[in-house]
Amino acid sequence: MNDVLLIRPPDSFGPADHHVLASVAQGPGSKILDLTRLPAVPINIAAIVTAGWSAPKGSVARLAIVLELDVWAVARMMTAEPIGRLREQGTDLRVLYRTQLEAGLVHVWIKEGLEPAGELTRTLEQLDTVWAGSPLAANVVDAYGELVAADESPSKPLHLARLASIALKFCDQRRSLDYARKALRATMDRSDAVANHARALAQAVSQKLLAQH
Secondary structure: OOOOEEEOOOOOOOHHHHHHHHHHHOOOOOEEEEOOOOOOOOOOHHHHHHOOOOOOOOOOOEEEEEEOHHHHHHHHHHOHHHHHHHHOOOOEEEEEEHHHHHOOHHHHHHHHOOOOOOOHHHHHHHHHHOOOOOOOHHHHHHHHHHHHHOOOOOOHHHHHHHHHHHHHHHOOHHHHHHHHHHHHHHOOOOOOHHHHHHHHHHHHHHHHHHHOO
16 A cells, blocks of 8 residues: 555535545555645535445545534534444545645654544644634643543643633633633643743633633
């Protein structure tokens, strides 16, 4: 499995063309469907792409559907049924997000079966500094909150502080305050660069929250 088939539909691709994705996905070999450039992707895209799956058993070892962060945050909650159904057909399905693709993690999973890491530090930094927000912002924050809760890396305090900042910009004060407090608690006995950065960011968020009252 040296080559990875990367499929990027044109921007003009719409709902009427989803059957084409389903047909392409069932072609022989593992592949990546990069849907991040499409203007609108339904949150049940995994079910749509895998509907009527009839590929010979084992002919598609792995299939990755890559989405923008906000769409992924919601779509990932609707993947259990298609993942289970394709597993019975010898296909491993994952719904992943853009920064995992950009970091090469999706390709590694396709080639070697190694679970793609979350790329939390880079992703949260992008969400905090360059993201323009989305109507699904609360879903994005909650989805990453679950990932950060399971994170055991030294960067966890910074991840919590980033979530506090993102929540303040795009969601609500309650979420923001909760993450800021968690970030500060996680830095209590640390004085390294990551902890100092997290502490400063969490304190800045806390100050902004106080100023709003």
